[in-house]
Amino acid sequence: MLKTTRLHSLFVLDQDQALEFYVGKLGLEVHTDQDLGFMRWLTINVPGDPGREILLEKPGPPSMDDGTAETARELVTKGATAGWIGFSTDDARTTYDELLAKGVEMTQEPTEQSYGIDFGLRDPFGNAVRILQPA
Amino acid sequence: MSRAAEESNRRMLRARDAMDRGYAQPLNVASLARIAHTSEAHFIRTFKATFAETPHRYLQRRRVERAMFLLRQTDRSVTEISLDVGFFSLGTFSRTFREIVGESPSDFRRSGKPVAVPTCFAMSWSRPGSNFGEARRAGAA
Numbered sequence: 001m002l003k004t005t006r007l008h009s010l011f012v013l014d015q016d017q018a019l020e021f022y023v024g025k026l027g028l029e030v031h032t033d034q035d036l037g038f039m040r041w042l043t044i045n046v047p048g049d050p051g052r053e054i055l056l057e058k059p060g061p062p063s064m065d066d067g068t069a070e071t072a073r074e075l076v077t078k079g080a081t082a083g084w085i086g087f088s089t090d091d092a093r094t095t096y097d098e099l100l101a102k103g104v105e106m107t108q109e110p111t112e113q114s115y116g117i118d119f120g121l122r123d124p125f126g127n128a129v130r131i132l133q134p135a
Numbered sequence: 136m137s138r139a140a141e142e143s144n145r146r147m148l149r150a151r152d153a154m155d156r157g158y159a160q161p162l163n164v165a166s167l168a169r170i171a172h173t174s175e176a177h178f179i180r181t182f183k184a185t186f187a188e189t190p191h192r193y194l195q196r197r198r199v200e201r202a203m204f205l206l207r208q209t210d211r212s213v214t215e216i217s218l219d220v221g222f223f224s225l226g227t228f229s230r231t232f233r234e235i236v237g238e239s240p241s242d243f244r245r246s247g248k249p250v251a252v253p254t255c256f257a258m259s260w261s262r263p264g265s266n267f268g269e270a271r272r273a274g275a276a
Contacts (some may be wrong), residue, residue: 013141077144078185079151107152114208126148 007043009055010085011076013125015042018056021123025102026087028054038062046087054085079126092117092133146171147185150178151193158197159221162190198222199235200262206244213240235263 012018022028022044031043031053043053057063059072075081089095092110096119100106107128108120116135122128150171154162167190168178182190198220205216217228217240232240 073141074144077141077148079148105149105152108156122148122152126145 005052007053007055009057010127011059011072011081011125012056012123012127013058013073013076015040015056015058017124018042019044021104022054022056025099025104026129077126079122079128081127084128084130086130086132088132088134090133092119092131095131095133143181144185146173147182150182150190151186154190154194155197158194158201159219161221162194164190194221195231196235196262196264199232202228202232202240203236203243203263206240207247213244216240 019030019042023030027047028044029047031045031050032041033043034041040058042056044056045051045053059076060066060069064072072081096106096110099121104121105124106119106121108118110117110119110133114135116133118130118132120128120130150167153167153170157163164175164178167182168175171178171181173181179190182193186193188196201220202216205211205219206213209216211219213229214225217225220228222228222231229240232243236243238246
């Protein structure tokens with residue numbers, strides 16, 4: 001029986017810039033930052049939830065060839081990858097205001113939905129992020 | 136792909152996000168070009184090269200997608216919905232809707248149920264395809 005989602009990957013184009021955004025602005029924390037030689041294993045998590053890691057993965061060799069990595073980078077910058085992530089919050093409107101003040105690029109203001117209040121933003125690379133205050 | 140091309144993609148995506156937000160407003164190429172840091176002529180050309188459709192066509196699909204959502208999620212009249220999504224005349228809305236979706240707004244409303252998925256997924260996946268009107272144009276040729 002499966003229990004929870006534990007780890008998933010998000011393509012980023014620059015891992016340091018990703019840290020500035022996801023940790024410095026969104027307030028997540030670094031779980032693991034380790035040079036494995038063949039790659040930098042960089043994961044983050046929501047504070048208090050270390051059991052669910054997000055791998056900030058830079059597309060490139062040896063995981064994929066240069067041409068494929070270029071395609072992946074192109075898709076990210078067009079907002080066309082599956083790299084889409086959702087977080088929850090207790091107060092969507094306050095969180096929106098806080099992130100806006102930090103210069104985060106918003107795609108949608110807090111909006112009443114059947115499932116709660118949510119809003120959207122993009123990371124520096126083009127990945128979409130949704131933040132939901134559940135109903 | 137050069138880093139300059141990636142930057143261009145990212146700027147075009149920023150402009151497309153602005154269209155997603157302001158779908159009910161008239162298409163303002165000058166404003167979108169400013170967001171994308173390009174000239175107006177260059178913006179239309181680059182947008183099409185990036186997303187394989189013109190800004191105008193993208194906006195039409197975005198508006199119709201919103202109309203499809205509102206038709207099934209609300210009790211608002213077809214006329215009200217046409218205004219909600221940025222059309223100035225019911226006739227233009229109905230004609231565009233039928234061209235893109237293949238049936239009238241009222242028939243579409245009757246033929247399905249609301250979906251309960253996050254709004255951004257509904258926006259992306261319920262947006263009609265970008266090849267609408269091509270069969271009609273081919274037939275007319």
